[in-house]
Amino acid sequence: MDKFIVSARKYRPQLFDTVVGQSHITTTLKNAIRHNQLAHAFLFCGPRGVGKTTCARILAKTINCENQTKEGEACNTCNSCVSFNDGASLNIHELDAASNNSVDDIRALVEQVRFTPQAGKYKVYIIDEVHMLSSSAFNAFLKTLEEPPPYAIFILATTEKHKILPTILSRCQIFDFKRITTHDTVHHLQEICEKEEVKAEKAALQVIAQKSEGCMRDALSIMDKIVSFTNGELTYTNTLEHLNILDADYYFKLLDGMLRQDLAGAMLLYDDINRKGFEGDLVVNGFAEFIRNLLVCKDERAAGLLEVVESFKDKYIATAKNVSAAVLISTLNILNETEINYKAARNKRLHVELAIIKLCYLQQAIELTADASGISKKKLVEGVKTVAFRQIAPLEYRSTKPEVQNQKPEVRSRKSEEKLIIETPGPDSYQDEKIKVAEDTPSYDQRSTSNEQPTTNKPVPGKISALDKIRRQYQGNGASTNGNTHHPLQEDELQKAWAEYILQLKEAKNSAAQSFDLATLRIIDENSFEAITANNIEQKFIEQDRNKLFAFLQERLHNKLLQFTVVIVDKPELRPKIEIPLSSKDQFQKMIEQYPMVKELKDRLKLDLDY
Numbered sequence: 001m002d003k004f005i006v007s008a009r010k011y012r013p014q015l016f017d018t019v020v021g022q023s024h025i026t027t028t029l030k031n032a033i034r035h036n037q038l039a040h041a042f043l044f045c046g047p048r049g050v051g052k053t054t055c056a057r058i059l060a061k062t063i064n065c066e067n068q069t070k071e072g073e074a075c076n077t078c079n080s081c082v083s084f085n086d087g088a089s090l091n092i093h094e095l096d097a098a099s100n101n102s103v104d105d106i107r108a109l110v111e112q113v114r115f116t117p118q119a120g121k122y123k124v125y126i127i128d129e130v131h132m133l134s135s136s137a138f139n140a141f142l143k144t145l146e147e148p149p150p151y152a153i154f155i156l157a158t159t160e161k162h163k164i165l166p167t168i169l170s171r172c173q174i175f176d177f178k179r180i181t182t183h184d185t186v187h188h189l190q191e192i193c194e195k196e197e198v199k200a201e202k203a204a205l206q207v208i209a210q211k212s213e214g215c216m217r218d219a220l221s222i223m224d225k226i227v228s229f230t231n232g233e234l235t236y237t238n239t240l241e242h243l244n245i246l247d248a249d250y251y252f253k254l255l256d257g258m259l260r261q262d263l264a265g266a267m268l269l270y271d272d273i274n275r276k277g278f279e280g281d282l283v284v285n286g287f288a289e290f291i292r293n294l295l296v297c298k299d300e301r302a303a304g305l306l307e308v309v310e311s312f313k314d315k316y317i318a319t320a321k322n323v324s325a326a327v328l329i330s331t332l333n334i335l336n337e338t339e340i341n342y343k344a345a346r347n348k349r350l351h352v353e354l355a356i357i358k359l360c361y362l363q364q365a366i367e368l369t370a371d372a373s374g375i376s377k378k379k380l381v382e383g384v385k386t387v388a389f390r391q392i393a394p395l396e397y398r399s400t401k402p403e404v405q406n407q408k409p410e411v412r413s414r415k416s417e418e419k420l421i422i423e424t425p426g427p428d429s430y431q432d433e434k435i436k437v438a439e440d441t442p443s444y445d446q447r448s449t450s451n452e453q454p455t456t457n458k459p460v461p462g463k464i465s466a467l468d469k470i471r472r473q474y475q476g477n478g479a480s481t482n483g484n485t486h487h488p489l490q491e492d493e494l495q496k497a498w499a500e501y502i503l504q505l506k507e508a509k510n511s512a513a514q515s516f517d518l519a520t521l522r523i524i525d526e527n528s529f530e531a532i533t534a535n536n537i538e539q540k541f542i543e544q545d546r547n548k549l550f551a552f553l554q555e556r557l558h559n560k561l562l563q564f565t566v567v568i569v570d571k572p573e574l575r576p577k578i579e580i581p582l583s584s585k586d587q588f589q590k591m592i593e594q595y596p597m598v599k600e601l602k603d604r605l606k607l608d609l610d611y
Contacts, residue, residue: 007220011192014085015073016058019051020188020216021180028175029059030072038063039173041145041154043130045161046177049217053128055177056155060084060092060124063153080120091120098129106137110144113152122153130156131163138165145171179214182206182307188216189223193234198227200234203309207239210307236309246278248312251290252319254356258331259323263360270356280352281342288335294320295328326366334358487558488526495521497556501549515541519566528563535568542566584609 013019016026025044032038042059044052062068066078074081083089095109109125117123127133133141145154145168156172158164186205193200200223208226212219222243223234230238240247250273257266273283296302297320308316338355345351487493498521505513515538523529533539542549543566554562582590588609592599602609 007192007196007224008217011195011220013051013054013058014061014076016055016062017071017073019055019058021184022051022055022177025055025175025177029055033059033062033068033072034070038153040148040152041172042156043161043164043169043172043174044155044157044177045174046159047179047214048159049212049215050177050180051216052157052159052177053126055175056126056157057084057092059155060122060126060153061089063122063124064089064091064120091117091122092124092126094126094128096129097127098132101133101137103134103136103140106133106140110141113144113148116149117151122151124153124155126155126157128157129159130168131158131160135165138168142167142171180216181214182209185209185212185214185216185219189219192220192223196227198232198234201236203236203311204234204239206309207236207243207245211243211245244278244282246273246283246286248290248308251287252315254287255290255294255319255323258356258359259327259363261360261364263357266356266360267353270353274349280348281339284335284339284342284352284355288332288339291328291331291335294323295325295332298325298328324366327363330362330366331359334362489523489529489557489559489562491523493557494523494529494553497553500556501552504552505545510545512541512545516545527559527561528565531564531566532569533566539566539568 016030019026042056044056046052058074061081061084062072062074064080064084065074066080067075069075076082076085080089080091084092093109093112095105113123113125115123148154154172156164156168161169161174186202186209189205189208190200190202192198193205204226205223208219208222211222226234226239226242229242239245250269253269254266257263257269270283274280293306293308293316296305297317306313306316334355338351342348342351498516502513502516505516515533518534518538519542520532521529522532531542533542546566550562550564553564554560
């Protein structure tokens with residue numbers, strides 16, 4: 001019984017033409033071989049399973065082939081190609097940088113580079129997963145990579161180009177591999193199925209290609225697994241079952257229930273899906289991808305982005321025409337929010353069911369917010385209502401003029417300029433004020449249409465305006481109201497009042513009392529003075545009690561016009577004294593002043609002091 005070899009190894013490409021989906025790279029390499037323009041270092045980077053290591057091996061075999069074709073391909077018949085296919089070639093060295101990433105491994109590789117090839121033109125060194133090398137290993141490899149011997153060629157392969165040092169990138173010719181398209185993957189799987197005599201439905205192969213996400217190695221591994229599971233027969237149904245993928249028919253039914261607002265049907269459908277073992281996040285993610293495909297189908301220009309089974313394409317397009325874009329976009333928003341919060345939800349099933357409830361009533365919510373100009377996403381709010389005021393009957397107009405009193409009601413209700421006046425019985429008494437509203441001159445329109453000359457309003461004896469009344473009251477309060485007379489500031493009275501306030505603060509155990517006690521008072525004029533403090537802290541303590549102090553001093557000193565300010569004046573005598581240490585010279589001078597004999601001793605002995 002022959003040993004089983006997985007398809008990814010058994011059908012690994014042996015020529016550039018058999019590499020799938022990387023024609024832009026294989027064509028460049030073949031032209032470089034034909035024109036003898038090979039670089040000394042290559043960097044193959046791209047996603048996993050797209051052919052980086054395969055192209056590196058094909059390149060290594062081709063440049064050592066003894067009978068190259070005109071297209072730049074290997075013959076696969078010469079001794080070099082046969083030894084390479086058998087894994088016995090001495091000119092090709094592969095190093096797995098994931099497990100051999102130290103400086104010693106790179107130094108051993110550099111030592112091998114010194115030896116010329118025994119057969120063939122080139123010695124090729126393939127370093128896979130090169131991004132796993134340490135920084136010291138990269139630095140040890142720099143000089144050799146920049147100026148290798150003419151027979152040495154380095155091929156570096158990596159999936160994470162951003163982790164490689166810029167000094168390495170600048171010394172290599174970089175080739176970027178791309179993901180293999182679904183069409184190319186399906187075509188390659190069909191060829192293998194024909195060679196292996198496996199019955200495979202195209203829909204099943206399309207599902208496998210979508211699941212592999214552009215990785216040919218994953219696609220071949222999935223196909224081998226399903227073929228073993230189904231005894232050599234690939235169908236759409238068993239592929240979905242084995243890959244744990246929910247059929248698109250469920251999503252079509254769920255969308256239909258959502259559009260018909262059939263909440264019970266949608267909940268029963270989700271219960272059926274849940275009983276089959278599909279987790280809630282898988283359902284939400286699959287439905288979001290389904291809605292995305294419908295949104296893509298809305299525009300013919302984006303139809304190329306639709307990657308679904310061919311048998312469902314027509315159904316997708318027909319369904320997309322019956323669903324508005326607003327519903328699809330709103331559905332995507334709800335599903336995205338549900339998927340983000342799925343892990344944090346304690347009751348996973350309830351979390352998904354709440355999303356289904358929102359989706360079932362989504363179209364109704366959008367219709368309620370639709371206006372004449374289109375769809376509005378704003379929430380409905382109640383219109384602004386005016387405050388209901390109680391109607392108040394107008395005051396009767398009274399005037400001292402008899403002609404105004406005898407006017408008809410319709411004349412008195414005419415729009416006119418009104419003035420608030422106060423009727424007083426005498427000039428010195430303000431106890432019995434009576435507020436009256438009297439008509440004054442006619443309105444502007446009436447004056448412009450009347451032939452009579454406008455008359456000037458003469459002041460009525462015994463009547464003053466409201467503003468004049470307030471002024472007189474203010475003047476009366478400032479002069480002699482309530483028995484308060486204006487007393488100019490006196491030094492003794494101010495100091496005495498200030499001391500009384502400090503005593504009140506001390507009795508109340510207020511910490512500001514010390515700041516008030518240290519402040520110095522200075523009179524500026526008869527109505528204002530300054531409180532001089534030594535620092536900012538004392539100023540803040542006084543400012544905190546400013547309002548209470550202001551009221552106390554006004555009442556105590558009988559001066560309603562009293563004003564004061566708190567200023568800071570630096571007092572050197574209050575500064576803390578800092579003792580500066582004396583230098584050696586100063587200490588000696590002080591010693592001489594106190595003991596003159598010390599200087600005499602120094603002079604007699606002719607001593608020189610080191611200050």
